[in-house]
Amino acid sequence: MVNTEVDLGFLKLKNPIITASGTFGYGLEFKDLIDLNLLGGIVLKGIYNNEREGNEPPRIYESSSGILNSVGLPGIGKVKLKDVIKELSELTSTPIIVNVCGEEYSEYVEVAGFFDDDKNVDALELNISCPNVHEGGKCPAQDKEHTFRLVKEIKDKVKKPVIVKLSPNVCDISEIAQSAERAGADAISLVNTFLGIAIDVKRKGFVFKNIVAGYSGPAIKPLALKLVWEVVNTVDIPVIGIGGITSGEDVLEFIYAGAHAVQIGSINLVEPSAGKRILNELSDLMQSLKIKKLEEVRGIVNKNLYE
Amino acid sequence: MIDEKVKIEENIKINENFFLLRFTSEYISQKAKPGNFLMLRISKGNDPFLRRPFSIFYTDGKNVSIYYKVVGRGTKILSQMHSGEEIDVLGPLGNSFPEIEDKKVLLIAGGIGIVPIYFFISKFSSLNEIYLSYGASNSRELNFVSEIEGSGIKELFLYTDDGSEGKKGFVTSDIKKIIEEKEIKYTFSCGPTPMIKTLFKEVGNTETFNFVSLESRMGCGFGACNTCVVKTKKGYRKVCVDGPVFRMEDIEW
Numbered sequence: 001m002v003n004t005e006v007d008l009g010f011l012k013l014k015n016p017i018i019t020a021s022g023t024f025g026y027g028l029e030f031k032d033l034i035d036l037n038l039l040g041g042i043v044l045k046g047i048y049n050n051e052r053e054g055n056e057p058p059r060i061y062e063s064s065s066g067i068l069n070s071v072g073l074p075g076i077g078k079v080k081l082k083d084v085i086k087e088l089s090e091l092t093s094t095p096i097i098v099n100v101c102g103e104e105y106s107e108y109v110e111v112a113g114f115f116d117d118d119k120n121v122d123a124l125e126l127n128i129s130c131p132n133v134h135e136g137g138k139c140p141a142q143d144k145e146h147t148f149r150l151v152k153e154i155k156d157k158v159k160k161p162v163i164v165k166l167s168p169n170v171c172d173i174s175e176i177a178q179s180a181e182r183a184g185a186d187a188i189s190l191v192n193t194f195l196g197i198a199i200d201v202k203r204k205g206f207v208f209k210n211i212v213a214g215y216s217g218p219a220i221k222p223l224a225l226k227l228v229w230e231v232v233n234t235v236d237i238p239v240i241g242i243g244g245i246t247s248g249e250d251v252l253e254f255i256y257a258g259a260h261a262v263q264i265g266s267i268n269l270v271e272p273s274a275g276k277r278i279l280n281e282l283s284d285l286m287q288s289l290k291i292k293k294l295e296e297v298r299g300i301v302n303k304n305l306y307e
Numbered sequence: 308m309i310d311e312k313v314k315i316e317e318n319i320k321i322n323e324n325f326f327l328l329r330f331t332s333e334y335i336s337q338k339a340k341p342g343n344f345l346m347l348r349i350s351k352g353n354d355p356f357l358r359r360p361f362s363i364f365y366t367d368g369k370n371v372s373i374y375y376k377v378v379g380r381g382t383k384i385l386s387q388m389h390s391g392e393e394i395d396v397l398g399p400l401g402n403s404f405p406e407i408e409d410k411k412v413l414l415i416a417g418g419i420g421i422v423p424i425y426f427f428i429s430k431f432s433s434l435n436e437i438y439l440s441y442g443a444s445n446s447r448e449l450n451f452v453s454e455i456e457g458s459g460i461k462e463l464f465l466y467t468d469d470g471s472e473g474k475k476g477f478v479t480s481d482i483k484k485i486i487e488e489k490e491i492k493y494t495f496s497c498g499p500t501p502m503i504k505t506l507f508k509e510v511g512n513t514e515t516f517n518f519v520s521l522e523s524r525m526g527c528g529f530g531a532c533n534t535c536v537v538k539t540k541k542g543y544r545k546v547c548v549d550g551p552v553f554r555m556e557d558i559e560w
Contacts, residue, residue, distance in 0.1 A: 022532075023531070025530060025532075029529055029530045033308070054543060056538075057524075057534075059524075059535075060357075060526050062356060065354045065356055067526065069534060071533050071534055217353070217356050218353040218354075218356065269357070269531060270348065271310075272310060272397070272529070272531075273310060
């Protein structure tokens with residue numbers, strides 16, 4: 001039997017497979033479709049202080065092996081989420097991670113603080129890719145100083161472990177990751193969606209009202225893998241790899257690149273029990289490759305490169 | 308709701324771009340209600356990535372049928388699948404039309420919008436006095452007419468844009484007259500958006516209870532991705548779990 005456990009330092013997971021924010025609802029939507037206890041962790045849909053409506057449809061568009069979305073982070077607000085988390089935690093012992101959003105620093109801090117004493121919450125993930133009122137509407141993820149200030153402010157106020165989720169839409173992702181680490185982040189997760197556009201040939205216009213949307217799915221896997229590898233090489237805190245993972249082999253690739261764990265996203269929408277299949281595939285693969293613990297092979301591509 | 312692998316029993320061309328697919332699933336066949344839909348995984352790999360939503364056409368306790376039109380890449384691939392091939396099916400999903408009895412109902416279907424309407428007729432025609440207005444652009448798109456005629460409904464009104472079958476004109480043209488003459492209490496409809504918008508103008512200020520089955524671009528089909536929303540008087544609602552059947556008056560047209 002192989003051991004799929006991973007230790008993030010601040011949190012031990014049964015296995016490295018975590019469901020990604022925005023692709024797993026509030027968890028409850030999946031309760032009849034997958035045994036939630038099989039998952040390594042669950043990251044909930046991003047949450048703001050108050051209820052939000054989200055973007056005007058259309059909100060989704062398919063491209064080869066991927067999807068563009070312009071959902072716009074609708075949600076039930078932090079107060080209602082607390083009740084949902086209670087209900088979810090009664091159904092499963094799997095760690096629950098709250099994805100924290102904000103339109104300004106104070107909102108991020110308020111949302112993070114609201115869950116700080118919630119015993120049902122195991123960690124916070126900061127979605128620093130939300131458009132913000134600071135720095136001329138840019139999202140914190142686009143600027144190293146901006147990222148540092150936001151992460152620092154949250155780390156100064158909350159006790160819960162903080163995972164900072166990075167955007168791939170930057171020139172130098174390593175410097176953003178370093179800023180987050182310097183500001184006290186407990187882990188880095190990456191990548192959020194790549195920016196893309198879709199054009200409607202018949203209408204001769206853009207598909208989405210906001211023009212630009214977020215691209216995810218299997219198509220982005222090699223791009224995400226490269227960025228994860230870059231970040232692993234520049235920070236000492238654990239890295240959680242995200243981007244187009246749909247198989248056990250994909251998971252192992254991210255671990256080989258140096259990730260401690262992974263998040264599975266778009267595949268949850270297509271195959272709600274994907275986490276279970278991917279875990280089985282990972283176990284089988286570890287067995288056939290004679291890997292007893294994931295730690296043995298984490299970052300192995302680098303070691304093999306220099307040997 | 309169940310996520311299962313089923314074997315295609317038949318996938319036959321009705322004509323041109325219209326197909327009828329049947330598979331066996333006792334669970335779905337016994338649980339499905341008129342208005343419910345299924346998410347079918349068209350690809351065995353990652354492309355096309357998303358499942359496709361299909362309204363349920365007919366069930367008999369053992370089999371499930373969907374009647375679909377080829378409109379894009381996903382339905383094109385589906386139309387080329389053969390009996391014996393396996394396919395992932397998630398369902399039944401969404402809500403359904405009200406389960407009414409002893410009522411005078413007018414059903415309005417445009418083109419492929421006949422699917423949930425046909426399912427309703429098959430389950431509820433013996434319990435209600437049913438009238439159906441069914442229209443399409445031409446006779447080749449106006450399928451299953453003889454089955455509907457034999458289904459025990461009270462009266463059928465047919466329309467085609469080109470006059471090739473039934474009356475020449477839109478399915479919505481005589482709605483007000485039918486409602487008044489037949490003393491209709493309920494309308495259930497499904498069809499293209501322009502048809503539904505016209506219909507709402509016709510029935511919006513009558514005394515009838517009006518329910519419409521909507522379609523939308525979907526991601527997951529079970530409420531997780533928040534992409535298939537429709538604007539209602541109470542804000543955005545998910546077509547997949549809050550619908551696909553809505554009170555017509557609740558939608559911001």
